Amino acid sequence: MQELAGKHIVLGLTGGIACYKSAELCRLLVKAGATVQVVMTEAAAQFITPVTMQALSGRRVYTSQWDAREPNGMPHINLSREADAIVLAPASADFIARLVQGRSDELLSLMCLARPMERVPLLIAPAMNREMWSHPATQRNLRQLDADGARVLGVGNGWQACGETGDGRMLEAVQLFEDIVAQFQPKVLAGERIVVTAGPTFEALDPIRGITNHSSGKMGFAIARAAREAGAEVTLVAGPVHLPTPRNVRRVDVVSAADMLQATVLACEDASVFVATAAVADWRPAAHSEHKIKKDGGGKAPSLQFVENEDILLTVAKGARAQGGQLFCVGFAAESENLVEHAKAKRARKGIPLLVGNIGPLTFGQDDNSLLLVDADGVRELPRAPKLTLARELVAEIAARLPSRSRR
Numbered sequence: 001m002q003e004l005a006g007k008h009i010v011l012g013l014t015g016g017i018a019c020y021k022s023a024e025l026c027r028l029l030v031k032a033g034a035t036v037q038v039v040m041t042e043a044a045a046q047f048i049t050p051v052t053m054q055a056l057s058g059r060r061v062y063t064s065q066w067d068a069r070e071p072n073g074m075p076h077i078n079l080s081r082e083a084d085a086i087v088l089a090p091a092s093a094d095f096i097a098r099l100v101q102g103r104s105d106e107l108l109s110l111m112c113l114a115r116p117m118e119r120v121p122l123l124i125a126p127a128m129n130r131e132m133w134s135h136p137a138t139q140r141n142l143r144q145l146d147a148d149g150a151r152v153l154g155v156g157n158g159w160q161a162c163g164e165t166g167d168g169r170m171l172e173a174v175q176l177f178e179d180i181v182a183q184f185q186p187k188v189l190a191g192e193r194i195v196v197t198a199g200p201t202f203e204a205l206d207p208i209r210g211i212t213n214h215s216s217g218k219m220g221f222a223i224a225r226a227a228r229e230a231g232a233e234v235t236l237v238a239g240p241v242h243l244p245t246p247r248n249v250r251r252v253d254v255v256s257a258a259d260m261l262q263a264t265v266l267a268c269e270d271a272s273v274f275v276a277t278a279a280v281a282d283w284r285p286a287a288h289s290e291h292k293i294k295k296d297g298g299g300k301a302p303s304l305q306f307v308e309n310e311d312i313l314l315t316v317a318k319g320a321r322a323q324g325g326q327l328f329c330v331g332f333a334a335e336s337e338n339l340v341e342h343a344k345a346k347r348a349r350k351g352i353p354l355l356v357g358n359i360g361p362l363t364f365g366q367d368d369n370s371l372l373l374v375d376a377d378g379v380r381e382l383p384r385a386p387k388l389t390l391a392r393e394l395v396a397e398i399a400a401r402l403p404s405r406s407r408r
């Protein structure tokens, strides 16, 4: 996916061992279609060579305000005017302090000061030792940068190059990449709280076995990511899947349908949107055996009894209606045939404004899908595309239907 096609990113490197991660970030940005102009401080060049960054970006790196390449002799103006975003990764403690003071005695800080604030966002990825990170001076400086209109992307936690363990590591390249992509998404859900269920559930028969299904959780995770990119606060209630949590999304892991119901009802208490993508098991074994069910040796299979699981979507939607609440509920229908018919019937049965239909066997485990939106006005298809693209389209469709939005 060329998620950053047409975008020009100025990637600023300051002195820190995390510079090695910026090489990977640069590669990810270029791969996603962005043009990348690297600017490095003298200290950054102690950690990684400009030649490395030149090779990865395909452009000569700027290191000095006296760079003779610029006909007008003003690289700080030209570079900052061309940018769609400036990303400082790594941003050292010293460089952060310099930004706070509005210092401008070398190219990178000069360029940041000269940035047209209203149209060029400044994203900052700090990287430093844990003591430096937690020092009141650094924390005060970061609050000031935030107040001055920069976006501080946070730090990771773990082993540090100095041998200590704690907060202050630079975020990983893929995490920074996700944040940069998110920066460019329209904030159509700003101020909303959204709950998404995703993945399968697992209904245990005994400590070894259980009943589950082929849902990969990819669509739900993509919706959670898209909603977060659109500015919402997101809780993702996830069944047993092995997918990384999207950036800045609160994840609650559950196993069974009963656990999912409980977690979802709780999360929906103060939510404005609920999207049920989970493939919840319709039935659970009537009895759970404490020990493994053994073969009887006579070739007779055990006779299993099932009871129906509560319908999470139905329960949440009903509860919200009973309280006269404003929760906008979106359901999914995974069918194997007669999609339109089943989707319409399901929307009516669940009493929800929007139902999204898809053909289960064509979506489970895949990276792309096509969706059918069914609402009071009829049926509309979102043609086959990567799940993240569809998720962003769906988020825009949801935003357009929210009563709180149409009143604005």
Ligand code: CTP
Binding pocket: 197, 257, 276, 277, 278, 279, 280, 281, 282, 309, 310, 311, 312, 313, 314, 330, 331, 332, 333, 334, 335, 346
């Ligand atoms: N759903 C739910 N809780 C359940 C079953 C389904 O929240 N116990 C939600 C799903 O997350 C989805 C929608 O209801 O948003 C439809 O799920 P689906 O499995 O397609 O349909 P069912 O309601 O189970 O109906 P059927 O099995 O007859 O197709």
